[in-house]
Amino acid sequence: xxxPRYEKIWLITGSITLVIFLVLLGIxxxxxxxxxxxxxxxxxxxxxxxxxxxxxxxxFTVADKEYRAVMQAKVFAFLPGEMTIPAGSxxxxxxxxxxxxHGMYIAGTNVNMMIVPGHISEFxxxxxxxxxxxxxxxxxxxxxHHLMLGRIIVQ
Amino acid sequence: xxxxxxxxxxxDGAVIPASSFAFDVKDANLIxxxxxFSFIALFLGALAGLLQxxxxxxxxxxxxxxxxxQLLTAHGVLLALVFTTFFxxxxxxxxxxxxxxxxxxASARSWAWWGFYLMLAGTIMAAITILTNDxxxxxTFYAPLQxxxxxxxxxxxxxxxxxxxxIAIFINYAYWRRTHKGEVSPLFAYMAVATMILWIIATIGxxxxxxxxxVPWSLGWTPRINVALSRALFWYFGHPLVYFWLLPAYIYWxxxxxxxxxxxxxxxxxxxxxxxxxxxxxxxxGFHHQLNEPGISNFWKFLQVxxxxxxxxxxxMTAFAIIGTFELAGRSQxxxxxxxxIRKLPWGDVRFLAPVLSMLMFIPxxxxxxxxxxxxxxxxxxxxxxxxxxxxxxxxxxVVLTFFGISxxxxxxLTRRTLTPGxxxxxxxxxxxxxAGMLLLGITMHIVGLMGEPRRSSFSTYNDHATALSWLPYxxxxxxxxxxxxxxxxxxxxxxxxxxxxxxxxxxPAEYPIGEVDESTQHPPLILERWSLWIAVTVVLVLVxxxxxxxxxxxxxxxxxxxxxxxx
Numbered sequence: 001x002x003x004p005r006y007e008k009i010w011l012i013t014g015s016i017t018l019v020i021f022l023v024l025l026g027i028x029x030x031x032x033x034x035x036x037x038x039x040x041x042x043x044x045x046x047x048x049x050x051x052x053x054x055x056x057x058x059x060f061t062v063a064d065k066e067y068r069a070v071m072q073a074k075v076f077a078f079l080p081g082e083m084t085i086p087a088g089s090x091x092x093x094x095x096x097x098x099x100x101x102h103g104m105y106i107a108g109t110n111v112n113m114m115i116v117p118g119h120i121s122e123f124x125x126x127x128x129x130x131x132x133x134x135x136x137x138x139x140x141x142x143x144x145h146h147l148m149l150g151r152i153i154v155q
Numbered sequence: 156x157x158x159x160x161x162x163x164x165x166x167d168g169a170v171i172p173a174s175s176f177a178f179d180v181k182d183a184n185l186i187x188x189x190x191x192f193s194f195i196a197l198f199l200g201a202l203a204g205l206l207q208x209x210x211x212x213x214x215x216x217x218x219x220x221x222x223x224x225q226l227l228t229a230h231g232v233l234l235a236l237v238f239t240t241f242f243x244x245x246x247x248x249x250x251x252x253x254x255x256x257x258x259x260x261a262s263a264r265s266w267a268w269w270g271f272y273l274m275l276a277g278t279i280m281a282a283i284t285i286l287t288n289d290x291x292x293x294x295t296f297y298a299p300l301q302x303x304x305x306x307x308x309x310x311x312x313x314x315x316x317x318x319x320x321x322i323a324i325f326i327n328y329a330y331w332r333r334t335h336k337g338e339v340s341p342l343f344a345y346m347a348v349a350t351m352i353l354w355i356i357a358t359i360g361x362x363x364x365x366x367x368x369x370v371p372w373s374l375g376w377t378p379r380i381n382v383a384l385s386r387a388l389f390w391y392f393g394h395p396l397v398y399f400w401l402l403p404a405y406i407y408w409x410x411x412x413x414x415x416x417x418x419x420x421x422x423x424x425x426x427x428x429x430x431x432x433x434x435x436x437x438x439x440x441g442f443h444h445q446l447n448e449p450g451i452s453n454f455w456k457f458l459q460v461x462x463x464x465x466x467x468x469x470x471x472m473t474a475f476a477i478i479g480t481f482e483l484a485g486r487s488q489x490x491x492x493x494x495x496x497i498r499k500l501p502w503g504d505v506r507f508l509a510p511v512l513s514m515l516m517f518i519p520x521x522x523x524x525x526x527x528x529x530x531x532x533x534x535x536x537x538x539x540x541x542x543x544x545x546x547x548x549x550x551x552x553x554v555v556l557t558f559f560g561i562s563x564x565x566x567x568x569l570t571r572r573t574l575t576p577g578x579x580x581x582x583x584x585x586x587x588x589x590x591a592g593m594l595l596l597g598i599t600m601h602i603v604g605l606m607g608e609p610r611r612s613s614f615s616t617y618n619d620h621a622t623a624l625s626w627l628p629y630x631x632x633x634x635x636x637x638x639x640x641x642x643x644x645x646x647x648x649x650x651x652x653x654x655x656x657x658x659x660x661x662x663x664p665a666e667y668p669i670g671e672v673d674e675s676t677q678h679p680p681l682i683l684e685r686w687s688l689w690i691a692v693t694v695v696l697v698l699v700x701x702x703x704x705x706x707x708x709x710x711x712x713x714x715x716x717x718x719x720x721x722x723x
Contacts, residue, residue: 003425007475014471022461025530034531035453036446044714075722100720101297101382103538107607107622112447112534116383117299118715119449134622138538138609140293142300142722143222146615 037093037113037123045117048072048098059083062092071095073102073115076144078135084153090126091152103139106152114139127154164665166579167503168488170417171564174666182252182259183569185267187655189245190566192275193238194651200233201644208596208637212630213614223613224291224723231294232285235550236313237278242558243403244270244320247347249565250406251324253667254341255331263326270319277312280305291723293611295389296369298380301719304373307365314358314365321351332684339679342426343410343669349430350402352686353395356438356693360391372719379716383450384708390441391701394463398437400550402430404557408477408510411561413670415507416500418484420670421476424679429469429476431683435693436465439700443528447537450711455704456530462700463528470521477514505582506574506668509560512590513553520548523601538611541604547597556589559647566651568667572658578650585646588639596636603629 003011028034048054053070057079060068069091072079085091095104095115102115106125113121127133135150165171178186203226209215210223217223248267252259259267283305284290290302296310328348332340340348364385372380409426413419420426442451442459485496501507523545526532536542563582567574604610608626617623682688 004479007472007479010475011468011471014467018464018467022464025460026457028531029453029457036456036531036534038447038449038451038453038456040450040452042450042711042715045717047714075720100300100717100722101386103609105538105607105609110534112537114445114448114537116386116449117717118382118711121447121449132621134607134617134620136607136609136612136617136623138612140224140227140297140611143224143291144722145224146612149617149620151620 037111037121039120039122041120041122042118043096043120045096045098048096053094054096059085059091065089067091069093069095071104073097073104073137073148075099075142076137076148078104078137078148078150081150082153083151084155085127087130087154088126088128089154090124092122092124094120094122096120100141101139102137102141102148105136105138107134107136109133112138127152130154164574165415165501165504165506166576167501168417168499169415169501169504169507171415171504171506171665171668173661173663175663176253176257176667177571177664178249178252178569179258181264182248185259185264185271186245186249186252186565187569188271189241189248190562190569190651191655192271192278193241193245194648196233196237196241196278197644198648200230200238201641203227203230203233205637205641208634208640210614212634212637213627214631214634222288222291222723224293224611225285225288227611228291228293229282229285232281235294239400239550239554240274240313240317243350243399244317246403246558246561246565247324247350247406249569249667250343250410250669251327251347254343254669255327256334259323260327260330263323266319266326267323270316270323273316273319274313275316277309277314277316280309280312282309284309288723295393297389298369298372298382298385299717299720300723301373301721304370307369307373310365311362311370314362317358318355321355324348324351339423340684341669342420342423342672343406345427345684346402346406346410346430348686349427349434350399350406352690353402353434353437354399356434356690356697357392357395357399360388360441361393364388364392379713379718381708381711381716383448383711384705386445386448387441387451387701387705387708390444391438391697392441393444394441395437397546397550398433400554402433404510404513404554405429405473407557407561408473408514410670411668412477412507412510413480413484414666414668415504416481416484417488418480418670419673421480421483421673423672424683425472425476427679427683429472431689432465432469434689435696436462436469438693439696440466440528442700442704443533446530446533450708451704452707455700459700460528460530462696464525467525474518503579503583505579505586506560506564508583509563509586510557512586513556513560516548516556516590516593517553520545520553520597524549536604538609539604540600540608540610543610544597544600544604547593547600552590552593552597556586559586559589562647562651563654564665564668566654567658568664570655570658571661571664572654573661574654574665575658578653578658581646581650585643585650588643588646592636592639592643594636596633596640599629599632599636603633 137148290306440463485499490496
């Protein structure tokens with residue numbers, strides 16, 4: 001196929017850049033463990049309130065400065081709606097929805113999870129900087145979507 | 156008008172001579188019907204967009220009978236799905252007719268009208284349910300939010316109608332191939348066929364979702380729905396959808412624009428290869444919209460990220476070919492120096508200016524897209540206003556502004572009228588206003604999205620949270636951008652109506668611009684026209700990327716599926 005010389009250079013440069021880029025993404029994901037939120041566990045959405053651990057949503061201490069946040073994202077609130085932790089704490093989030101699809105996004109962090117009914121989403125994040133973090137729903141869930149919020153106070 | 160001007164209806168050095176070619180009235184009416192309906196959708200969708208921008212900035216509060224999310228649904232459905240589909244099909248018909256013996260076959264025309272009426276009926280059904288607030292589910296209609304069954308049935312009619320439209324294009328193309336044995340098909344027709352093949356492969360996903368999941372569930376025949384599966388099927392369609400918008404703009408850039416600028420089509424082979432690559436690598440990539448979701452394992456997400464990025468190749472090839480075409484055109488007109496050719500281009504002709512501004516905006520817009528699909532980086536921007544900014548630069552700028560540029564010559568060619576110098580100037584003002592509005596709106600959305608502002612949300616200060624309050628000033632800018640865009644749409648619609656009904660009539664309308672292929676380029680290899688091969692390769696790629704994870708999603712127990720919910 002006829003390819004002008006400059007186009008060859010252009011495409012080869014592009015290809016090499018792309019391969020390096022994808023290899024870096026792969027190393028970060030599969031060797032260093034930087035994967036997006038997700039996980040493969042399922043749950044009956046209309047039984048969330050009766051299924052442990054989601055029947056008792058809350059923040060549980062796992063070790064020093066390490067917590068497990070068992071949460072429900074539901075119309076139009078997060079349960080629990082407020083959590084307080086010391087700076088430098090790591091939180092393992094486990095979140096599910098008893099109704100529609102929600103998003104759980106903590107502004108100013110990389111916590112950005114899709115909460116799909118029938119499934120459990122998990123993600124781990126360390127809060128190093130003290131502050132008042134806003135949790136909000138960033139997937140449309142109904143007329144009160146923009147009022148769905150929570151807070152994490154890092155002291 | 157002087158005789159010299161009459162011979163060349165181009166401005167600022169553009170070449171658009173008068174032509175004896177005229178569309179058969181039946182074909183012209185078919186194409187105009189598609190354009191007119193697309194413009195009605197554009198008007199209503201833009202009105203919804205204006206109100207949203209004003210609400211979101213806190214400038215106005217909606218009356219109780221209107222809900223923000225109702226407007227958002229109308230905006231998305233009317234602009235992303237209806238305006239684009241009708242305009243694209245109309246434009247593709249025009250080029251197919253022009254390049255394939257100048258006339259549509261009678262049988263193809265009846266398929267085309269059936270397609271039009273089906274899509275029209277479906278749109279009206281869906282629009283009524285949105286108007287009565289029975290379908291505030293946004294244009295992605297994610298289950299288990301459940302809209303009226305008529306909303307979903309309307310969508311089915313739109314999809315099936317668009318398949319009829321594809322058949323009209325395939326019939327013309329197949330007939331031409333039969334009657335022109337051994338010849339290479341015209342580039343426009345080839346690209347139109349490729350676009351509609353991509354469309355059919357893509358819409359199969361959403362058709363399965365709507366017909367087998369949403370419709371029976373919304374009618375109450377099935378009590379529960381497999382939400383995760385419906386999302387995967389939607390995004391199987393949702394990403395190639397964006398290439399369905401983009402490819403017609405590419406057709407204009409590759410095939411029509413070279414004629415306007417006294418240039419030649421850069422190559423007869425590489426554009427075809429570009430379109431084949433789009434068919435192959437637009438479908439097995441939908442998971443990059445679902446990177447933060449449960450139910451799909453990291454391996455499959457990453458595999459689709461890799462396949463997504465292959466789009467870099469056709470994009471780089473297009474960038475090279477288009478800019479190469481411009482440079483060669485300028486040099487053939489005696490341009491000197493490294494960049495002298497830029498000054499030889501007809502910047503004062505809206506038919507050139509609009510697509511060129513689109514191309515320029517596509518460079519940052521495409522770069523943003525690479526961020527979106529970058530596996531980990533997606534977490535930073537997912538479902539923030541960054542994403543909304545992204546598709547307002549890609550779809551709403553690069554694609555839609557190109558469609559505006561097409562309209563300025565296509566309408567007068569169809570109505571046998573003249574693009575007057577005044578209308579051309581209006582077009583230039585309108586295009587520049589569009590870019591200004593999109594820069595304010597789109598760039599600001601990117602910035603405030605990075606700060607965390609969510610997309611698809613009504614005005615909210617989140618209990619006066621300091622973080623949310625810090626986003627407000629940016630929203631004021633977005634509101635102003637929205638106002639500029641609405642003014643620009645109104646100017647465009649004014650020009651469109653003028654060109655349709657009031658511009659001076661002429662027996663010899665401006666030529667339908669089709670670029671000549673450079674004689675020195677090779678004949679395209681025949682294998683590029685063996686569609687069954689490329690469809691087969693696409694199916695294999697789709698199976699590799701989707702079979703296992705879809706199978707896995709289908710295995711989830713019935714108890715984990717969702718009953719319907721109405722939360723608006």
